[in-house]
Amino acid sequence: MDGYIFISYNRKKFSVLDTLTSGQCFRWTERDGRLCGTAFGRYVEMEQKDDGLTIYGADKADYQAVWRQYLDLDRDYDGIRRTVTEIEPRLADSAEYASGVHILAQEPWEALCSFVISQNNNIPRIRGIISRLCLHYGETAINGEFARDEADGHAFPTPQALAGVSEETFRQFGCGYRASYLTEVSRRVANGEIDFEYIKKAPIDEARKILRSLKGVGPKVAECVLLYGFGRLECFPVDVWIRRALETEFSSGTALIGSEYAGVAQQYIFEYIRRYPDQFVKKE
DNA sequence: TGCCAGGCGACGC
DNA sequence: GCGTCGCATGGC
Secondary structure, three states: OOOEEEEEOOOOOOOHHHHHOOOOOOOEEEEOOEEEEEEOOEEEEEEEEOOEEEEEOOOHHHHHHHHHHHOOOOOOHHHHHHHHHHHOHHHHHHHHHOOOOOOOOOOHHHHHHHHHHHOOOOHHHHHHHHHHHHHHHOOEOEOHHHOOOOHHHEOOOOHHHHHOOOHHHHHHOOOHHHHHHHHHHHHHHHOOOOOHHHHHHOOHHHHHHHHHOOOOOOHHHHHHHHHHHHOOOOOOOOOHHHHHHHHOOOOOOOOOOOOOOHHHHHHHHHHHHHHOHHHHOOOO
């Protein structure tokens, strides 16, 4: 792959590995110390060392236009951790454990589609389904020919591409009962009925309402789409893992929910409880 | 082998 | 409005 850009920084905390292998995205794989994958239709490989980050397959313009925002490198996560830990001191261990994780600024459509697939599903299987859909319906990515995995070399399929896929075909790709959700979601996004530009600017409850008007999008998926696809850091997705944490560690309630960076705190808790599930066992 | 997974819609009350 | 149930599939 020709060309790379090196971003020098002294952010000791940010971890490209922890961020791209966290539960918020499904298309990155670590190979030989590099994070390999495709976002915004571009295949790249990222490699982090002490003095900075190298992105193979990108130049300076790509970095400014795409990767800087995608990795959310301009935000003060140290400050956010101070804020959320002050609101909720019991967050300290999680925030420390996952301090390398940023909230990705993913494409809204990819986030919507991915989290519709994610419901009542496990991460390895979600990755498999998304991989197959990308391979069959995604355009070849920029630098896609260099991808080590064939599906990685494809962009996420457009709404228009998936709007042409039948429910039966979605089932054949392993989507299960989510197949009918995907046909509706694809159709309503492709025909412009669901307008991401409008959602982007809408008040948060209006945005929630629009997303939840889609069959297959409930409270949890809507929060994920808003958090990971629209940068609404106050959104707080509650899945079975977070539910577990709320019933144990935070059983007396937490002021995090509804606060400005609740979604970031949620991500810290999610990573921590999945690593140390035994620390979140309900006591009788 | 069952249990479970980044939940949701339908239904009954 | 709230609790329950069925749901497709495969990772573990």
